[in-house]
Amino acid sequence: MTVLSSARLTLVAVAAALLAACAPAPEGTRSEIAERIAPVGGVDSSAMEMVAAAPAAPAAPRSGEAVYSTYCVACHMSGAAGAPKYGDATAWAPRIAKGKDALYASTYNGLNGVMPARGTCMDCSDEELQATVDYMVAAAE
Numbered sequence: 001m002t003v004l005s006s007a008r009l010t011l012v013a014v015a016a017a018l019l020a021a022c023a024p025a026p027e028g029t030r031s032e033i034a035e036r037i038a039p040v041g042g043v044d045s046s047a048m049e050m051v052a053a054a055p056a057a058p059a060a061p062r063s064g065e066a067v068y069s070t071y072c073v074a075c076h077m078s079g080a081a082g083a084p085k086y087g088d089a090t091a092w093a094p095r096i097a098k099g100k101d102a103l104y105a106s107t108y109n110g111l112n113g114v115m116p117a118r119g120t121c122m123d124c125s126d127e128e129l130q131a132t133v134d135y136m137v138a139a140a141e
């Protein structure tokens with residue numbers, strides 16, 4: 001037997017062993033596996049029914065913190081475009097000095113073309129925006 005053909009035989013043996021390893025598991029083993037993974041792969045239908053049956057709750061006003069972390073954080077965390085940073089007392093002092101109503105107004109209307117109207121939260125109520133300004137001001141006082 002040449003060296004080459006014995007190397008081929010080895011390759012064939014390795015391939016056969018690999019194929020055997022991939023062969024389908026015997027029936028008994030399969031159902032055992034199915035049982036073991038069932039709680040993970042399955043959906044608890046009673047929980048789904050409870051979710052489906054739950055009445056739609058009236059939308060509660062979002063907290064200042066919730067609105068801030070969804071809409072305002074993008075600019076006010078980093079100070080993008082000169083936004084006064086959250087918690088930066090120095091940056092906020094001259095703004096706080098204008099009074100809350102001025103801050104509410106610039107939040108509703110936007111400011112200098114860089115602070116967008118309503119801070120991009122177009123479905124925020126005035127009350128939610130006020131709570132958000134209060135939340136940001138409180139962190140910088």
Ligand code: HEC
Nearest residue numbers: 071072075081082083095103106111112114115118119132
């Ligand atoms: C796209 C970036 C951006 C987002 C998003 C944003 N702001 Fe601003 N904000 C700015 C910038 C920039 C300024 C500074 C504007 C200036 O003084 O020229 C500013 C200023 C302010 C001021 C001070 C206004 C004043 O009169 O001095 C308040 C209050 C404020 N933002 C509230 C908010 C709130 C509340 C949100 C989220 C609902 C928000 N901002 C989202 C960029 C942003």
